[in-house]
Amino acid sequence: MAVATQGTASNYLQRAPSPSGLADVVDLILDKGLVIDAYVRIAVIGIELITIDARIVIASVDTYLRFAEQVNRLDLTQTEAAGLKELRDGGGSKAKDKTKGAAEGIKEKVGRSNGKSSDD
Amino acid sequence: MSATVTEAPAYVYGVTWADGARERTEGGVADSSVRVVEHGELAALVSELPSAEIRARRRDLLRHADVLQQAFEEHVVIPLGFGTVFASGDDVVEELLEPRYEELVALLQDLDGMVELTVRAFYDEQLVLAAIIAGNPRIAALRGSQAPGDQVRLGEAVAQALAERRNRDADEIVAELAAHAREVVVEERVAEFELVRAAFLVERPAVAELDARAEELAERHGGVVRFKLTGPLPPHHFVAERWAS
Numbered sequence: 046m047a048v049a050t051q052g053t054a055s056n057y058l059q060r061a062p063s064p065s066g067l068a069d070v071v072d073l074i075l076d077k078g079l080v081i082d083a084y085v086r087i088a089v090i091g092i093e094l095i096t097i098d099a100r101i102v103i104a105s106v107d108t109y110l111r112f113a114e115q116v117n118r119l120d121l122t123q124t125e126a127a128g129l130k131e132l133r134d135g136g137g138s139k140a141k142d143k144t145k146g147a148a149e150g151i152k153e154k155v156g157r158s159n160g161k162s163s164d165d
Numbered sequence: 166m167s168a169t170v171t172e173a174p175a176y177v178y179g180v181t182w183a184d185g186a187r188e189r190t191e192g193g194v195a196d197s198s199v200r201v202v203e204h205g206e207l208a209a210l211v212s213e214l215p216s217a218e219i220r221a222r223r224r225d226l227l228r229h230a231d232v233l234q235q236a237f238e239e240h241v242v243i244p245l246g247f248g249t250v251f252a253s254g255d256d257v258v259e260e261l262l263e264p265r266y267e268e269l270v271a272l273l274q275d276l277d278g279m280v281e282l283t284v285r286a287f288y289d290e291q292l293v294l295a296a297i298i299a300g301n302p303r304i305a306a307l308r309g310s311q312a313p314g315d316q317v318r319l320g321e322a323v324a325q326a327l328a329e330r331r332n333r334d335a336d337e338i339v340a341e342l343a344a345h346a347r348e349v350v351v352e353e354r355v356a357e358f359e360l361v362r363a364a365f366l367v368e369r370p371a372v373a374e375l376d377a378r379a380e381e382l383a384e385r386h387g388g389v390v391r392f393k394l395t396g397p398l399p400p401h402h403f404v405a406e407r408w409a410s
Contacts, residue, residue, distance in 0.1 A: 058383035058392045060376075063234050067223055069395065070230045073283075077401040078179070078244035079408050081261060085174070085217045087248035109320025116323050117309055117316075119294055 173213035181242040183208040194225040204262035237399040280397035286361035345375040350402045364402035
């Protein structure tokens with residue numbers, strides 16, 4: 046579709062003409078669209094597992110310690126150039142190599158947080 | 166065209182204009198074909214089910230979305246939520262298309278020529294934390310400190326800086342993209358480093374504009390924020406509210 050071929054290819058913008066994968070589809074069709082009083086609604090068994098409950102950062106000591114640990118672990122020699130450059134001019138050629146695969150990492154994180162969300 | 170009278174339960178994907186609605190021999194939920202049930206100018210996209218008690222599988226969710234997506238390439242379509250089943254094809258007419266005819270026609274007219282684009286944006290964890298350290302001397306100083314309480318203070322300062330930055334960035338991103346849209350639905354964030362989860366209702370000619378703006382935003386944030394743009398999609402996020410009102 047038109048969208049997929051527009052513009053120059055940015056490394057930081059991923060385009061998809063249609064929902065890619067089950068999580069995207071669930072986002073669109075499970076609690077969206079018209080809901081009509083009908084004869085019956087099919088129960089979606091097991092899909093609860095993948096509907097994504099909001100897991101917003103809750104201000105707690107645990108969260109703070111987790112952030113602190115992340116920040117302590119951060120290797121600034123790896124990220125400083127990108128971070129500072131980003132502050133300066135919003136660009137960052139080093140960032141390109143650093144961030145490859147970040148989207149996958151995020152997906153995995155979302156997946157993991159889902160499993161826990163029922164305890165929250 | 167094909168208003169065959171049958172007694173099989175009828176799964177409904179969505180409603181579109183009868184003119185141009187296409188049947189499909191396969192690819193429906195429960196491995197069914199997709200047929201068109203017409204009433205006046207309207208058509209419901211329907212699959213006959215072997216039983217109303219079918220168990221939805223993952224594949225069925227994907228197919229629901231796919232049937233709507235394909236129909237949408239021909240015409241505007243009003244998506245129904247997953248899982249709507251009527252007792253028969255006749256009931257689709259008698260309980261949906263006929264009694265809600267005017268509303269459905271008005272909804273299709275209103276959404277004609279409109280598409281949905283969804284945008285999600287995430288921070289790269291490492292890069293955003295590095296930027297927060299670089300821009301905040303107090304956080305830089307607390308980093309690695311072993312003094313009692315400092316780690317909690319560090320984490321709290323990071324959480325606060327991240328929240329501020331996220332709100333600022335998210336507002337800016339949504340506002341810039343919304344300039345090309347007729348309506349916006351901003352959804353609650355799901356992941357910790359997610360900052361935007363939004364759907365935009367866009368006139369077809371403006372799709373390229375919004376796309377170019379997303380590209381520009383992505384370049385401006387230089388990898389600290391990664392964007393995902395999906396569409397053009399049927400207006401999944403924009404029908405329920407119109408229906409209710």
